[in-house]
Amino acid sequence: MHGGLALSSGIESYEFFIGKRELNSILRLAEEIKDFKVLHLSSSKSTPAVELLKSLVPLLNSLGVNAKWKLVEGEPARGVAARVSRALQGLLDLDFPRDVEKVYVEAQRAIRGSLRADLVMVHDVELLPLVVDRGFEKWVWRCYSDISRPSPSIWPLAKRLVEMYDALVFPCREVMPRDLDLGKALVIHPSIDPLSDRNKPLSETEILSVLSKFDVDPDRPIIGQVCDFELYSNHKDLLRVFERVRERRRGVQLVVVGRLSSEGAWGLYEELLRLTCSCRDVHVLTDVDGVGDLELNALQRSFTVALHLSSRDGFGLSVAEALWKAIPVVAYPVGSIPLQVVNGLTGLLANSLEEVVDKTLMLMKKPWLARELGQRGRDHVKRNFLITRDLKDCLKLYACLLKSSSHPP
Template sequence: MINEAERTEYEQTLARNAEAIARDIQPRDVVILHDPQTAGLVPFFVRYGCRVIWRCHIGVDQPNEVVQGAWRFLLPQVAAAHATVFSRRAYVWEGLDQPRVDIIPPAIDAFAPKNQELDGQTVAAILRTTGILSDGAAGQPRLEVSGLSVERTTDLFPGTRLPEDARLTVQVSRWDRLKDPLGVMEGFAQFVAPRVDSHLILAGPGASTVADDPEEAGVLREVEDRWHHLPPAARDRVHLARLPMDNPQENAIIVNALQRRAQVVVQKSLGEGFGLTVAEAMWKGRPVVASRVGGIQDQIEHDKTGLLIDDPHDLDAFGAAVVSLISDPAVADRLGAEAKRRVQRQFLAPRLLMQQANLIGRLLQSAK
């Protein structure tokens, strides 16, 4: 629980931040504050005469005592906002004035490097240039794609490139226990590799980024250590890809190519806020196997726009779902096509923009 000294430190820090920000705002401005870190700024901007929206991008399916304690600490500040916004109804805090609560799910930018259209030749060229797919010859040192340069090499573990014709199962995520890379690897080794010819790529941030986060570095070491104990036949088809992070746009277009090249994209999270990496894969027309947790279950309609695993710890069910899609390309194609249509209807930026514009319009109208 947060003690009095920590409360004082929080309030004093945010007071200094508020004084600095105040130089750039005017009364009647609309101020949008994001996530719990900014909650203490709400009363200041209300007193200043602004219309304040507080937006929370995170949440848990089953709030425990620690979460509820954080709610109690921040609720007086958050409750002062003219509107609060959550990604899911299930994430709305207890004690908030319901008429001032809006549910606005996040969305993806279809034209960003991570989501822009790429043809098959470009996808293959990107993955060869960054060192993931074998090119049968000396690698191309640099590739230009829509004005973006791809030139940095992905750090593969083990170091052998994948065959050009390999069927891929891919998860892209941080090296985070909640993303369960160990479970994905174990489920693939036990229940996918013995049944179908596919390679697994667990893709995450490169070593330079992980070095700054001791927890991520620890998870990555655990995954590498466990890889050494996989059965040899499975071990040959499990790959860890530490993606270059120096240039965010280069990283994004590599992720784009990796997801488009996958036969199946997985997101076997143990817990999730919303998980837009699922929508990103769905937008690319990929069949997705994911856990029924958090916002993932809002994105995927089971057996219509993807496959949901009820228990993320059930490795057999996870493996069976992946195998079913690899073994039946017609079903995989149907789910992928429906997935893209669902994202087009529900999870693209124009819908988000319109909802936010409507909310801002209501607040400005009520201030007259």
């Protein structure tokens, strides 16, 4: 069901982070749904859903819950699906005639024929039409993107599909469409797994080995950003910040880490390479270069300051990951970023490029402040954004839907 993906540890391994009382609370919730089958569906791309499910599904099974995960891949409408995903985020004005609409829905319906469960949780916008032809099982759609301003050409169809679900899960209220039935909608913040390869502790030797592999100097300051190559990732602002910081702080390096999994990513990646090819202090690294979870972990831990300059974001898990590593973060206040970066407490928010520059330089000049913000950021993630909290929220939702006919709280 989950191919060769690395799986997380059992629930007992997390008692160190959450304590015995919270662990027992999770165990009691799991007891309520042990007689039911839960199926998670996601696309096969490297998405926030896949990163979450690598940990969530094994944890559910370690609790005795009958949970499975199916990677839906190879559907005929994949090209259409990718465009629909971007249109729902308002990044593409899609012409969606009836014949394409029919192909898309029919292709997904064919996949639907093999599904059997008491509750189906659909991840990723590409899989929305799977709810067509639903049976008596409960259906939940979990959205990770900012769809607050979808393209008018696609939203009428998408809205009809969304409204067929029993519950809708969003990373925060700011990313919900305004005309959605809020009676079915609830917020479950995405989370990180502190024991995964992306977030587990690493030795200094391991970190230095990765830096050497990518020719990054550990003895000089590093500004870093981890963000997919998307139109909203704002890499041009990132370059401008780096250039202005470097004018006032010699020796600074820039590390940009992203994935090349989405439509259009290669073009944005190549443009960034073209803009930075003459500067040896800029390192643009991707999964194609051999950046896996362990490498990303090591690179993030080497950052002097982590930036997050996206113009739109559903949640921005890379922010929580940086905070968990006690790295100070400077970010634009979009989507749910202010929930993670509480300005002046767990990090710094900035409303302009110049403000990002000033705050980045301030953290470099005041390492005591960087350490203080970093530690408070880690504590904030521990309280609010670990996989165990996500697990508990999901168990509550499952129990609510499976044991009653009411909408989720």
